[in-house]
Amino acid sequence: MIHTVEANGAEIPAIGLGTWDLRGDTCETCVSAALDAGYRHIDTAAMYDNEREVGRAIRNSSVPREKIFLTTKVWHDSVGVGPFQRSVEDSLGRFKLDYADLVLVHWPDKGTPVQETMQALMDVKARGLAKHVGVSNFTVSLVEEAVSHSSVPLVVNQVEYHPYLEQSPVLEVCRKHGLALTAYSPLAKGRVFDEPVLREIGENHGKSAGQVTLRWLVQQEQVIAIPRSSKPDHIIAAYDIADFRLGEDEMKCISGLAQSDGRMVDFDFAPDWD
Numbered sequence: 001m002i003h004t005v006e007a008n009g010a011e012i013p014a015i016g017l018g019t020w021d022l023r024g025d026t027c028e029t030c031v032s033a034a035l036d037a038g039y040r041h042i043d044t045a046a047m048y049d050n051e052r053e054v055g056r057a058i059r060n061s062s063v064p065r066e067k068i069f070l071t072t073k074v075w076h077d078s079v080g081v082g083p084f085q086r087s088v089e090d091s092l093g094r095f096k097l098d099y100a101d102l103v104l105v106h107w108p109d110k111g112t113p114v115q116e117t118m119q120a121l122m123d124v125k126a127r128g129l130a131k132h133v134g135v136s137n138f139t140v141s142l143v144e145e146a147v148s149h150s151s152v153p154l155v156v157n158q159v160e161y162h163p164y165l166e167q168s169p170v171l172e173v174c175r176k177h178g179l180a181l182t183a184y185s186p187l188a189k190g191r192v193f194d195e196p197v198l199r200e201i202g203e204n205h206g207k208s209a210g211q212v213t214l215r216w217l218v219q220q221e222q223v224i225a226i227p228r229s230s231k232p233d234h235i236i237a238a239y240d241i242a243d244f245r246l247g248e249d250e251m252k253c254i255s256g257l258a259q260s261d262g263r264m265v266d267f268d269f270a271p272d273w274d
């Protein structure tokens with residue numbers, strides 16, 4: 001059983017299934033396999049074009065809805081008051097569910113004041129469409145700005161985080177304000193499986209390089225990880241990390257893999273990274 005992370009009143013399972021790029025039957029099969037394997041946290045977004053399948057897998061599962069932590073996100077072209085709320089309503093319509101556990105601003109939008117986006121976020125929570133709200137791809141200064149304009153607590157900042165990308169400043173600002181940091185692309189899109197350092201540490205524990213990476217993430221205070229796979233065996237393996245711990249020297253060794261050009265997800269509309 002994977003532990004949960006407490007963040008400003010939310011209890012969030014430390015491992016969730018990422019679903020970007022999972023579509024149609026593959027998506028539904030993967031979400032069902034994850035719930036069967038013990039996952040209680042699923043991550044999607046309006047932009048992933050799979051909310052119908054995610055909703056169907058959740059509704060057809062024997063796991064009660066209230067035991068599942070479901071996150072969705074609003075794309076950066078809809079983060080103003082009005083479009084934001086409509087995007088969340090549309091997501092719930094595709095899920096055929098009454099609420100999401102967490103709604104995130106997928107990316108900040110340079111043309112929309114953060115204050116306005118926070119108003120929309122607060123409205124979604126006040127109306128019960130989301131149990132909790134948060135942000136994604138927010139830098140240190142954007143987190144500070146968001147927190148200052150929100151009268152409800154933000155619970156998560158979801159950002160890219162894996163051994164090749166150092167994220168101390170944004171992790172510090174999350175901890176300072178009680179948010180969890182959810183690590184996206186936690187397996188560096190599969191690259192970690194070829195990393196000799198991670199493979200060697202894994203051999204000491206009878207685990208794969210990917211399992212070592214996920215353990216390194218969730219062993220850090222306030223960190224959650226959402227690995228993705230299109231294969232049920234890989235989904236089961238990513239959840240099988242509760243039975244070992246990394247030593248301090250192993251944690252430091254993995255942190256030492258960070259590279260200045262380690263970022264893998266970037267767009268022309270992205271903020272100026274820390």
Ligand SMILES: NC(=O)c1ccc[n+]([C@@H]2O[C@H](COP(=O)([O-])OP(=O)(O)OC[C@H]3O[C@@H](n4cnc5c(N)ncnc54)[C@H](OP(=O)(O)O)[C@@H]3O)[C@@H](O)[C@H]2O)c1
Pocket residue numbers: 017018019020021043044106136137158159183184185186187188189190191193210226227228229230231234235237238265
């Ligand atoms: N907020 C944002 O802007 C944002 C951006 C990017 C991602 N995300 C979220 O984060 C989630 C995860 O990130 P990601 O999808 O970029 O990548 P990831 O989880 O870092 O890596 C996924 C890759 O790892 C491979 N993999 C998984 N288990 C494996 C195993 N046991 N052996 C070999 N390969 C394995 C998968 O291939 P197989 O399918 O073959 O297993 C897939 O190619 C996304 O799905 C999405 O939910 C959010």
